[in-house]
Amino acid sequence: MIMRVMAASMLTLSVFATVGRAKERDEAWLSSRVRQIKESDTSGWSRIPWTASLIAARQASEKENRPVFLFTHDGNIETGRC
Amino acid sequence: MRVSSLSDEKVINLLTKYFIPVWVSRDHYQLAAPSDLEKGELLRIDRDREKRGLEGGDVSVFVLAPDGVVSASMSVQRAYKPENLAPFLQKIVHDQNLEARSAKMVKDTTAAPQPPSRPKTEGGMMLHVWVRDENMKDNRGLSQDWVEWTAEEWQTLAPAADARSGSTLALPREAAGKLYRRLYPPGPKWNARDAELASGKLTATVVSVGDGEVRLKLEGEIDVIFPATGHPTDGRIKAKLVGAARYDKVKRAFTSFVLTSEQAEYVWYWEGKPQPRKLLMAVEMER
Structure with missing residues (x-):
């Protein structure tokens, strides 16, 4: 549970951090952000x-x-x- | 339930070791229709629960004895809390003196994973879509959907053979709407049919042209009403998307296609007052 909250918090923080920067959205940034979002699910139920x-x-x-x-x-x- | 009690370690452990777990969607949303046998069995279970005066309703947990009798139940209002569901299950394990299942028993009854979604049309492109609340306080998890663009639709974004940097292509509104209507947040309303596109566009701008590959920058804008009931207090999703794509000039196909939200907000109404929520969105082509 703690790990999930930490992961979600890190995702939120990283999102805020990147929004604050200059809007250089290269492919690496885009792929990383897509990966962060899709891996942020609570997946315990699927086990x-x-x-x-x-x-x-x-x-x-x-x-x-x-x-x-x-x-x-x-x-x-x-x-x-x- | 999905992100609360059913993702709680104690509950997962109890269900895995001592029970035969199964979930049933009452409305079969995004699923194949159930057999008559299954419909009949669910009806029998509902009637048995009522006859025995046990709590519950459409969204509930039931414990069925090996002969099918409903021996216990709990409504979602209580079962979504792990501190209620775990002791409820633990008591059944204790009272019935249940022994743990073997790994083979568990394996033999576990459903096979769902195969990945494939295009239903010749040359179609599958897009995998994820949406979630940015704020964990409102966390209902991550929703995911799949959208298919037909070859005719995605080819409107495909650069011409003589494409040059700076040239721009635009997706028709209908194709953009197909995707954007799926970008609603997870919540108590879940049906994509309730989403209405107020406006939406998606453009692809050629960034570079190589020997065999064209790289494109994607930009989108979304305005979706959800759920659309015709009232001024309907929810509204507004977002700006950014993305990138690679197009293989020889194969005449996209080899990568990603989009994500740069700003996304969902405003819904409670007792006439707007309740804004920040969202995160991601879209990726299925390979």
């Missing part, structure tokens, strides 16, 4: 070994005799549109 479908989860639950954890929502958790 959970999600099952492909509710039916597959139910089948595995019966087979292993252990509970299903079901999270229902609107939108799409994978794309952050939720």
Whole structure:
């Protein structure tokens, strides 16, 4: 959690720092900024070994005799549109 | 949930070791429609939860016993906090004396990663789009989308064979709109269909021409209403984009294409008052 906050803070700081400079936007700066943004996601949820479908989860639950954890929502958790 | 309790180490550990975890989107946004079997099973679960008088609704967590009975549930209003969800799961592990799953068990039931998005049209170009709040205080994570420009669309930015430094190309409004309508922030409203382009342009200026390659500078301006409901208090995204592209003159194709926001702001309204938020945007061509 601390690492995530630090990473996000560094991203924010670097953004402010670069906006303050002269507007020389070379390819290296642009690529670096795109990389910083796309790598700034909170990705812990994606390490959970999600099952492909509710039916597959139910089948595995019966087979292993252990509970299903079901999270229902609107939108799409994978794309952050939720 | 995504950036709060489901990204909490304790919760991740409990779900990985002791449960069969699965998520289901009620509206299947950006996803294939569920089978009749899956729809029926979700309906059965909802009815079982209601019958048992357990808390919850459309956005909830459920724990299902191996025979499918809903044994526990928690509404999102409580479950999004790790300090509520972790003890809830820990109690189930303790009460049922659950043993940890083996690595093989976990591997056997884990969904395969989604394949990368590919163009649906001949010669189409896929653009990967990311948007997030600049301020972590409002953090709902990073949203990502994919946009396809047809060959006809992206070729409007492709330099001619005799292109010289300084020459400028402009993307048609419709193609710019395709991309810009996806540059809305992650939030409680998530559907791209609710985004309306008020204005938008994207230009490419030739910076240099080499033997086989042309380098271009990209500049864009965005004005998108989101969600567009026809009211003066609709949210509005205004941004300036900068970027760069490389064009292979022999292959007649872009080999790189990146865009990012230099200034981006989303203004939404709460009780009639504007609530400005700074955004960060990134766009990159999929290779």
